[in-house]
Amino acid sequence: MIRESYREMTDVQVAEAIEAARRTLGNDLTILGHHYQRDDVIRHTDFRGDSLELSRQAAEARDARYIVFCGVHFMAETAAILCAPEQTVVQPVLEALCPMAALANVPDTAAAWEALTALWGDDVTPITYQNSVAAVKAFVGQHGGAVCTSSNAARIFRWGLERSGHLLFLPDEHLGTNIALAMGIPPEEIGVWDYADAPDPASLAHCRVVVWKGYCYVHTTMTAEDVARARAQYPGAIVVVHPECPHEVVALADQAGSTRAIIEAVEAAPAGATIVVGTEWHLVNRLAHEHPDKRVVPLRRVGCKTMGMTSARDLLYALEAIIAGTPQNVVRVDADTAHWARVALERMLEASA
Ligand code: SF4
Structure with a gap:
């Protein structure tokens, strides 16, 4: 629940209030955000990344008493599993679940x-x-x-x-x-x-x-016909897709990889190139704005509804509740579940180090 008064604030006022809250909390706070988050949220994060990068960041953010996780619930759970007992993980919108x-x-x-x-x-x-x-x-x-x-x-x-x-x-x-x-x-x-x-x-x-x-449901909406249409519309374009897409889409793409790999593919493309990106729309849109010398277009414009549920006003509410000493939407995982999930996560972090 965001405060009613937030609805009367302009977007600029909300952004300024978030930055003021970040200054108040200082090193006690780390805000993590997944690449699929909205721009008005991601601009306030200390660290943005894909699932692996955010897992590492959550495990390493030992100085922060509060980790505010802007993403979907399994990501905030992972942060709660990997962080120290004295740290508190807050997810601004607890209802933001991953349907998969x-x-x-x-x-x-x-x-x-x-x-x-x-x-x-x-x-x-x-x-x-x-x-x-x-x-x-x-x-x-x-x-x-x-x-x-x-x-x-x-x-x-x-x-x-x-x-x-x-x-x-x-x-x-x-x-x-x-x-x-x-x-x-x-x-x-x-x-x-x-x-x-x-x-x-x-x-x-x-x-x-x-x-x-x-x-x-986001990546499986992308089809082989979408790739054919994009190639006809943008001859010479580089097609990069996420491996959550069906295999027939991956097989027709020039490259398939994680969100990190997709970002790197866009960065590596020469100026003037057209890159058709098959992943969640918020990231594609951000890449297009961050690379004005290239044409970055979505393979299909599909946003993840739950990734997009967290607004700047939700983030402000989460921060002001922490400042007031009454953190809301705290993510907790019971000790036994956390122990065994940590075992599985640490095997991943060790094997991928
Ligand atoms: S895009 Fe949305 S539905 Fe798809 S895996 Fe990510 S959080 Fe889940």
């Missing part, structure tokens, strides 16, 4: 795990994408697995395949499939676990990688 993360829960994960370990014994390692709820991360940590992000997924897949002959990857079918294919695993050795209609485990016996049937 919500597609995997512990009972469904346990059912899949039971079926796959019946098939392969302990010759299988669970890996969960950072975009998953803390309880699923904890399940994975407790069963010998690790978290990964889109930046380090290939490295963590290799880590998993050095430990066992098989992987269970949650919750994004498309990221898991794209990474496995890029590693040279043939399509027939990649199976799909449909949590809503569980397959006969015997039908997966020949697979090395089983991917959860989850998806990001």
